[in-house]
Amino acid sequence: MCTAAAALCIALLTGCSIGTLSAGDEKGRVLVAGATGGTGRALVKGLGDQGYQVRAFVRDEKKARVVLGDDIGYAVGDVREIDSIRAALDDVDYIISAIGSTPSDKSNNPEAVDYGGIKNLADAAVGTGVKQMVLVSSSGATQEDHFLNKTFDNILIWKFRGEEALRASGAPYTVVRPGGLVNRPGGISTVVFAQGDTTTGIISREDVALICIAALQNPTALNKTFETFNSDVEGENDWPSLFGALEAD
Numbered sequence: 001m002c003t004a005a006a007a008l009c010i011a012l013l014t015g016c017s018i019g020t021l022s023a024g025d026e027k028g029r030v031l032v033a034g035a036t037g038g039t040g041r042a043l044v045k046g047l048g049d050q051g052y053q054v055r056a057f058v059r060d061e062k063k064a065r066v067v068l069g070d071d072i073g074y075a076v077g078d079v080r081e082i083d084s085i086r087a088a089l090d091d092v093d094y095i096i097s098a099i100g101s102t103p104s105d106k107s108n109n110p111e112a113v114d115y116g117g118i119k120n121l122a123d124a125a126v127g128t129g130v131k132q133m134v135l136v137s138s139s140g141a142t143q144e145d146h147f148l149n150k151t152f153d154n155i156l157i158w159k160f161r162g163e164e165a166l167r168a169s170g171a172p173y174t175v176v177r178p179g180g181l182v183n184r185p186g187g188i189s190t191v192v193f194a195q196g197d198t199t200t201g202i203i204s205r206e207d208v209a210l211i212c213i214a215a216l217q218n219p220t221a222l223n224k225t226f227e228t229f230n231s232d233v234e235g236e237n238d239w240p241s242l243f244g245a246l247e248a249d
């Protein structure tokens with residue numbers, strides 16, 4: 001761990017600015033796909049709060065800067081175009097994806113985004129310095145007859161295909177399957193983790209972001225897939241117990 005005093009000393013000796021020795025450098029750089037979305041915004045804030053450097057992978061940088069500000073890095077691209085992802089991965093340690101397809105846009109549909117886009121992110125990560133990819137998928141991903149498949153272009157079926165592409169890619173991963181997302185403050189109600197895709201519930205987007213961040217650099221979160229919901233108990237989450245109790249895929 002580099003203390004502020006040590007950083008100052010090194011900066012004076014080397015002539016480097018202290019900014020090059022920030023806590024973010026120590027924790028690593030995270031490429032956030034879907035950064036302008038509800039969960040993505042919570043991810044950007046939470047990662048910054050916890051000392052990570054953030055590079056937002058966005059389709060429209062001007063629009064994104066209005067939402068996310070100027071204190072983070074940006075890479076412009078589209079998950080349907082793998083070359084745009086490759087160009088964004090320089091010096092990236094982790095990827096978190098909270099992308100989601102756009103029901104109103106036929107070309108940005110679940111097959112192209114929730115499957116094809118996730119496959120592109122995972123395939124692009126392999127062979128680079130990326131140490132882990134965390135994917136926000138959905139509870140119900142294994143349930144082919146789920147009503148959401150009928151309403152939204154087989155969205156859960158394609159999300160499951162996206163998960164499968166990540167699991168098969170060889171990139172170290174964590175798949176988080178939240179229940180119904182709600183906009184309420186995170187860090188208040190504890191979260192529960194489940195496996196087997198048989199339970200349902202709701203969860204704050206901010207809590208989903210906190211889970212994704214807690215999974216980073218956590219060996220007990222690697223190569224695991226789980227559902228998650230808010231409980232009705234307030235308190236702090238015991239991340240080691242939650243992740244440690246999960247079976248690996």
Ligand SMILES: NC(=O)c1ccc[n+]([C@@H]2O[C@H](COP(=O)([O-])OP(=O)(O)OC[C@H]3O[C@@H](n4cnc5c(N)ncnc54)[C@H](OP(=O)(O)O)[C@@H]3O)[C@@H](O)[C@H]2O)c1
Nearest residue numbers: 034035036037038039059078079099100137138179180181
């Ligand atoms: N809604 C629920 O109850 C629920 C439940 C379980 C799981 N989920 C899943 O949880 C995740 C997060 O949901 P959310 O509601 O927080 O997200 P959201 O607000 O819908 O945001 C989606 C994000 O994906 C980006 N995106 C869409 N197409 C893209 C493309 N082709 N290339 C790059 N970026 C693209 C959007 O960027 P732009 O700004 O460019 O559009 C936006 O940042 C999604 O995967 C969602 O399906 C949702």
